[in-house]
Amino acid sequence: MEIVVIVSLVLGVLLLNRPVTLLAQRLYNRHQFKRFIVRETFYHSVVSRHLNYYNRLGLDEQRKFLFRTYLFQHSKTFRYIEVEQSAEMPILVSAVAVQLTFGLEKFKLNYFDDIFILRDDYHYGFYSRPFMGHVDQTGIYLSWDNFMKGISNQTPNCNVGLHEMAHALAYVNFITQTEEDKHFKKEFPNFSKVARPIFTSMQQGGAKNLLGDYAATNYHEFWAVAVEIFFESPVQFRHELPELYEAMATVLNQDPLSFIGGSTTIIRRPQPASKRADTSNL
């Protein structure tokens, strides 16, 4: 009899685990959404001033974008090293992470609790060359002056924020496996089928393309550089490496060129009509 009770309890916990987790998540999001709404105008003013990507979205998607930005920011501790902090900093860094993952369901890059913002180029470990940013087990590191140059188009094809978030996205999906996105993980092998031969031709054959020599350093850098150029120069990317562009659009589930075609939606995955960009549809 006891065994029946224990088995029933275990089964009950297993069966109810997911619905209870989803309900808790929903309630948490609803609570956070109320707090976000009060701050939405400020978030809009900051993000719209700096992110062209955001300005091209439709109104519902802009709200979804800002709410994700708010949730991302509040899931992290931002640490400032020799740089004067401002209210804009965590919002813009969060917004760039949200840009990268906007076509995915999972967007918080869970595992990384800390984001470090430094003033400018810095030295890390035993490397002789200065760093603009990096990701390791202790957090995501970004230099603020390079970050701002990246989002204000002062450095063509270079966006250190997107670059480091691309490393972080791969990290949480494949290394720590702490926030796996089903679509991203399913599609990444298909991306690699296209990307690996291009990477190998660059690394071993010395092939040149718009990704540049740094992308040939290793496959992690190839991925992060390809993400940067996908968003920074989508027209040239699709023209020069069409199959890789398509593979990137598929794995990230978004296509920056859909903006240029006049479409206001970037999500390829169909969404139920009843869901709006509010607490339930992040």
Ligand SMILES: [Zn+2]
């Ligand atoms: Zn890198």
